[in-house]
Amino acid sequence: MGSEALERIAAAGDAAALESLRVEFLGKQGSVSALLKTLGKMTPEKRQAEGPKIHALRESVQNALAERKAALDAAALEAQLASETLDLTLPAPETPQGSVHPVSQVMDELAEIFADMGFAVATGPEIEDDWHNFTALNMPESHPARAMHDTFYLPDEAPESGRMVLRTHTSPVQVRSMKAQGAPIRIIAPGRVYRSDSDATHTPMFHQVEGLVIDKGIHLGHLKWTLETFLKAFFEREDIVLRLRPSYFPFTEPSVEVDVGFAIEDGPDGKGRRVLGGSGDEPGHGWMELLGSGMVNRRVIEMSGLDPDECQGFAFGVGVDRLAMLKYGMDDLRAFFDGDVRWLKHYGFSAFDQPTLSAGVGARA
16 A cells, blocks of 8 residues: 555646545545554554554655655746746836826926026915905905905904905915015015815916015016016027006006917817917917016005115016916816826826926926
């Protein structure tokens, strides 16, 4: 029995056949197990003679099973290694990477451009008080922006500065910066702002950047040059043409709306898209309102703790989301806040593409 069992074990072709033999020989009903059970029925003399033989048989079967299992495992591993070769000269598989949101990218582009013109980045609280958000900016109690349907008010109220509100613009940062820093001052104030409005071109929360320059001898010519330089660098075109129209804002006097020349060109998807460049009076072109600006109102300068007879300045404001839409061909503002990974994968930026004036502020991966 012993030699036959060892021959059958050595001839087992796979793990399943080997397991079947283990059960046949060493299982509860196995033949070797049956011999071990007979020892209890033998006389002491016979048990002394037959016991070592049966135990030796069991040990030899166990060893044979272990050796054959090791051989089968080694053969299987060898076959697997032969079929799963790895070419170390191939590039590593692409791993998922995060993307920089277009709004964050444009914020970085703005900071880069204005830093080259000597502007610092200033920030302020998103929950403002009535005085900084409205009163200090020469907006009277009857101004429409103070209405509940235009503004998100909070139940809290500051003892001296009125109701608390989600800021409707980043202009309060201008007031806080003037009070803290004085003149001269050159800042941009990017950040989130909130208004009770929602459609394809408006959202209750959006992003805005405002600029402020306060110094001696500042005039509208400085404002126009600053905006032209900024827009040429941002859109990376030298043919940007501006048109300034008289307007009204409580915090500037005089105030001007800034229009930019554009043309409709076919995009990659076959749809027409606005492309800034050229004069709006040229054939096939038009004018598009882009931002508001003007000379800072004397009252705002005075309420900010400065002397309007000693210094003056200009301010401007534009939507960051709107700039991103125009530069990168997006057609719905609401998509910025939907959290759709497919949209971000299409429009997002590589984290390694840092905007610089030398390499291009709009460098794409």
